[in-house]
Amino acid sequence: VAEGLNLLLVIFLLLNFWMLGTSRLRAVIHCAGAQGLLLGAAYLLMHATSGPRAIALGVAVAAIKGVLIPRILIGALRGQPIRREAEPFISFTVSLLLGALATGLAVLFARTLPLIETDAGALLVPTSLATVLTGFIVLTTRRKALTQVVGYLTLENGIFIFGLTLIEAMPFLVEAGILLDVLVAVFVMGVVVEHIVAEFSSLGGDELTELRE
Amino acid sequence: MSALLLLVALPLAFALSALATSSERARPWLIPIAALCQVPLLAAIGSSGPSAEGNGWLGLDPLGTLLLAYLTLFFLCCACYAPAYLRLRAERPNRLFCTMMLVFFSMMNLFGISQHVGLMWVAIEATTLSTGPLLYFNHNPRSIEATWKYLLIGSVGIALALLGTFFLGYSALHAGLESSLVFRDVIAHAASLSRPWLRAAVVLLFIGYGTKMGLAPMHTWKPDAYGEAPGLVGAILAGGVTSCAFVGVLRFYGIAVAAGDAGFARELLLAFGLFSMAVGGVFMVRQRDYKRMLAYSSVEHMGILVLGASIGGAGLFGSLLHMLNNGFTKGVMFLSAANIHRHFGSRSIDSVQGALRALPASATLFLFGFFAVTGAPPFGPFLSEFTILRAAVADGRIAVGVAFLALLLLVFIGMGATVLAVVQGDAPEREPARARERFAQVAPIVVLLALVLLLGLWVPARLEAALWSAAHFIEGAR
Numbered sequence: 001v002a003e004g005l006n007l008l009l010v011i012f013l014l015l016n017f018w019m020l021g022t023s024r025l026r027a028v029i030h031c032a033g034a035q036g037l038l039l040g041a042a043y044l045l046m047h048a049t050s051g052p053r054a055i056a057l058g059v060a061v062a063a064i065k066g067v068l069i070p071r072i073l074i075g076a077l078r079g080q081p082i083r084r085e086a087e088p089f090i091s092f093t094v095s096l097l098l099g100a101l102a103t104g105l106a107v108l109f110a111r112t113l114p115l116i117e118t119d120a121g122a123l124l125v126p127t128s129l130a131t132v133l134t135g136f137i138v139l140t141t142r143r144k145a146l147t148q149v150v151g152y153l154t155l156e157n158g159i160f161i162f163g164l165t166l167i168e169a170m171p172f173l174v175e176a177g178i179l180l181d182v183l184v185a186v187f188v189m190g191v192v193v194e195h196i197v198a199e200f201s202s203l204g205g206d207e208l209t210e211l212r213e
Numbered sequence: 214m215s216a217l218l219l220l221v222a223l224p225l226a227f228a229l230s231a232l233a234t235s236s237e238r239a240r241p242w243l244i245p246i247a248a249l250c251q252v253p254l255l256a257a258i259g260s261s262g263p264s265a266e267g268n269g270w271l272g273l274d275p276l277g278t279l280l281l282a283y284l285t286l287f288f289l290c291c292a293c294y295a296p297a298y299l300r301l302r303a304e305r306p307n308r309l310f311c312t313m314m315l316v317f318f319s320m321m322n323l324f325g326i327s328q329h330v331g332l333m334w335v336a337i338e339a340t341t342l343s344t345g346p347l348l349y350f351n352h353n354p355r356s357i358e359a360t361w362k363y364l365l366i367g368s369v370g371i372a373l374a375l376l377g378t379f380f381l382g383y384s385a386l387h388a389g390l391e392s393s394l395v396f397r398d399v400i401a402h403a404a405s406l407s408r409p410w411l412r413a414a415v416v417l418l419f420i421g422y423g424t425k426m427g428l429a430p431m432h433t434w435k436p437d438a439y440g441e442a443p444g445l446v447g448a449i450l451a452g453g454v455t456s457c458a459f460v461g462v463l464r465f466y467g468i469a470v471a472a473g474d475a476g477f478a479r480e481l482l483l484a485f486g487l488f489s490m491a492v493g494g495v496f497m498v499r500q501r502d503y504k505r506m507l508a509y510s511s512v513e514h515m516g517i518l519v520l521g522a523s524i525g526g527a528g529l530f531g532s533l534l535h536m537l538n539n540g541f542t543k544g545v546m547f548l549s550a551a552n553i554h555r556h557f558g559s560r561s562i563d564s565v566q567g568a569l570r571a572l573p574a575s576a577t578l579f580l581f582g583f584f585a586v587t588g589a590p591p592f593g594p595f596l597s598e599f600t601i602l603r604a605a606v607a608d609g610r611i612a613v614g615v616a617f618l619a620l621l622l623l624v625f626i627g628m629g630a631t632v633l634a635v636v637q638g639d640a641p642e643r644e645p646a647r648a649r650e651r652f653a654q655v656a657p658i659v660v661l662l663a664l665v666l667l668l669g670l671w672v673p674a675r676l677e678a679a680l681w682s683a684a685h686f687i688e689g690a691r
Binding site: 113114116132148149152156158159162163165166172173176177179180184192196 | 331332334335338342345349357360361364365368369371372375376378379380382383386387394407409410413
């Protein structure tokens, strides 16, 4: 189990870097979606033996984060002239470097946090923190509303990796987190992005610059 | 159904009936009726003493009681303003607005009675999502941008709070404890929680709930949201959501204190407090938009709240008192600013002048609100800010006290220039068809101002006892 989990987590980290380095919106969405699927797989891998509640949770994570939300986002992309991120606030090279720095810091910081011995996979906490930071970088350096949403999703993916340690002891917390996901998916993405499209007639973010000091 | 759950269910029932009501004129009246119904309900619950229900997930402790009593009064005043406001905006459908307002009210109540870290998190999340449509009431590009920032930054804050909650849970797991995240249990076992995880959790939770409070540097949603939102929504955000989030911060501060790590938490709060006051003060200077100015004033006052909490003891008492004062004062400011905005149709001091002549009542209230919010006697904020200052000096933290005073002075000067520009001067000639002041638009503000004045002149003994028992409850001197 531990080896399988570590493999999943390494792929997770690689997806982080891919997301930071690519300018194609579709690829960014697919990265976040693939992470969602990996997350569901990891939940099932670690907790398949702990009863129907944990299995249902794993399936729900994969379905919502891996399939449903990426589909909504790809759907929002359809009919738009934009395929690529319009020049981000920092270049892709710099954001890759920042991502590497964040991953390094995450590893260092995770060392100071003592793990329960039975928790397999020393990569768990560093991957979680690195993904949270990656999501934060994407969220703050890209102009498109859609990419910002993907950044938020990545940040959440990182949090849910950490949730792996808590499913058995506190399933309610993880389930509440999924609830957030569903609601944000419906409210922020479904409704607001649609309104942004209607108001600015192209997928905003870039256009959302009227309000500033 | 239990009495506590009724606090959540009642406004929700009103929300459903608002959704079902077809009359645009009648619907807004459901908001004040719902608020009014809560008064006897809360009084009945309060008189039956502390209670706990549902495995201890729901309950009213001294802090929750204080918050709910305050929110009920505050929301009642704002609710009475709603019908008059929505009548002015009769050109816009108000079904979604009324429904979401009541859902929001229900979720604030849920926050007040939550005794579980996860449940409280769900409640604060629900307040964020339900206020989104309220912000977007005006349906124009500027308001969608403000709503977008509000939801996105708020969601990130909430997500970080979730991570902090996970960390807190893990710190209990690591200590081999019964994995309950009911506040009472966490505090009882706080000393044995894993310290590194607890510290990481406290940092994340402060950042997460601090984002909802609008502490700098997580405040960036605030000027846009408060600037674009209808004044009524600005009032309930500045007086309601931020107060809830502050109570959340206090609950986690209480856990840190119980774990014997008070020093760490206090340093964090002090840093957030001074930085927020500085950011609020600096951006208020030469601010030309009077609604954005109010947003920065809110950032500043959130700073005062956590600064007071960081001093502890009498400082925490002052800070809780300031929570009430700030809320009522913000109500005065936002609602009177809304009247001014309605009349002039602009938020910039370039085109809004002479409000005292055009709208004597609203502009006078706005001016008094300004004196109250900047801490001039005899209003409430003066008393609470003075209490915090005295606690800082008595604690030997002279530098903190001096910085506190200097920042208050900066705010007074910065804000004064903008407010005076709005109220003074000659009103430009207007066609008489412009929105005029009605009684229902002014009376709720007068009540709010009276409350602010009352709290400055005389703190009732019962309130003082409630504030002290909440302060003692947080810091564990039970």
